[in-house]
Amino acid sequence: MKIAVVRESHSETRVALVPEAVAKLVKAGHQVTVERRAGERSDFADDEYAEAGAAVGESGLASADVVVSVNPLDRSRVGLLRRGAATISFLPTGQALEHVAALRAARVTSFSLELVPRISRAQSMDALSSQALVAGYRGAVVASGLMRRFFPQNMTAAGTIQPAQVVVLGAGVAGLQAIATSRRLGAVVKAYDVRAAAAEEIRSMGAKAIELELETLEGSGGYAREMTEDRAAKQRELLTPFITAADVLITTAAVPGRQAPLLVTRSMVETMKAGSVVVDLAAESGGNVEGSSPGEVVQIGRAHVWGGQNVAGQMPGPASSLLAQNIVNLLTLAAGEDGSWAPDFDDEIIAGACVTHDGQIRHEPTRDALAEQGSPSGPAPEKSPSEEPAAEAPADQETAEQETDGADS
Ligand SMILES: NC(=O)c1ccc[n+]([C@@H]2O[C@H](COP(=O)([O-])OP(=O)(O)OC[C@H]3O[C@@H](n4cnc5c(N)ncnc54)[C@H](O)[C@@H]3O)[C@@H](O)[C@H]2O)c1
Secondary structure, three states: OOEOOOOOOOOOOOOOOHHHHHHHHOOOHHHEEOOOOOHHHOOOOHHHHHOOOOOEEEOOHHHEEEEHHHHOOOHHHOOOOOOEEEEEEEOOOOHHHHHHHHHHOOOOOOEEEEHHOOHHHHHHHHHHHHHHHHHHHHHHHHHHHHHHOOOOOOOEEEEEEEOOOEEEOOOOOOHHHHHHHHHHOOOOEEEOOOOOOHHHHHHHHEEEOOOOOOEEEEEEOHHHHHOHHHHHHHHHHHHHHHOOOOOOEEEEEEEEOOOOOOOOOOOHHHHOOOEEEEEEHHHOHHHHHEOOOOOOOEEEOOOOEHHHHHHHHHHHHHHHHHHHHHHHHHHHHEEEOOEEEOOOOOOOOHHHOOOOOOOOOOOOHHHHHHHOOOOOOOOOOOHHHHOOOOOOOOOOOOOOOHHOOOOOO
């Protein structure tokens, strides 16, 4: 199959395929085109892609079977794809309805990495997990960097320095990684999650599980359920003493398809001691901590509150390497025996991750949401020959502002 890797626009630092992943695909007989400077912001040079066997230059959009990117392909470029071409990227369907409508109208087959089902067979394609792992690690490292104290205990001739007290809220993939990293740095860690199964996982990372006198909230597929406002208020009340005693608070809580739950109010942060640090990894999706702001460090009471923004992208090399491996595994699943692009829509993973195909929206919640907006839910009209893409996309459409992005906040 012909695979195209585009240079990301917006303030994205990651790239969908790294040279090592390209080499694997080329070895398997695929043709890979990499848009010039696609890997630059993840520290991968064009030469490395060329050495891996890629054709480096123009985007290759017009002839690609599959276009892979971190973020959805720019709307202006969707029309350059040939009919029946496919895209694989993060595609938050709920916030990208117009984009989905454009993909459908262009008769593009689109896959959303967020929608890859969380079943064991799909673990190697689970980009949410791979990026959450990076974010969890980064969150703990940022916290230790912002805090002007030791994480580990130090017993010296001049006296003993006590270890930092870290509290982690939300113990999914990111939270468990934040716990593991804080522990490796020597902190004493306590953590809380609404799922009953999380307590054992917290303990297995060497942390103490905070147990509150509250019902646990198991949803479907191993995820959390949303809290009622009553329960949320009770949870905040019961968690306050733990937060007051913490030097560092790291929050990672999420409920799929919803805004991040508010776990910590401003007045709770105001009880923290001087020099304490809060890292809110959910800041971009509404925030677990009242007053946190993505990409900024704000002062609340005596605490510094760091709001995460594209946190995985702050370690773009490793984040891209993991993401690329997820994408290679998905591409391999979608390849026919002869190596051609031949996704099997009877396969649970392919069917689950597909958003649009052949002029239809296959993801039901997105179809319903678009229908509510008054968009037609039937197949998109056939493209006339004059609408077929004629020209290659400009290789680099970025603005000067996008060039100077700074996700490392
Ligand atoms: N392929 C697989 O089978 C697979 C892959 C990844 C994750 N998982 C599992 O899915 C689950 C969720 O993982 P995730 O990291 O994607 O979760 P997530 O990003 O959706 O949420 C992060 C964590 O926040 C917790 N949370 C939600 N509301 C909370 C609240 N009010 N207070 C405290 N914590 C709250 C959730 O329980 C979750 O552990 C985990 O059990 C994980 O092991 C399974």
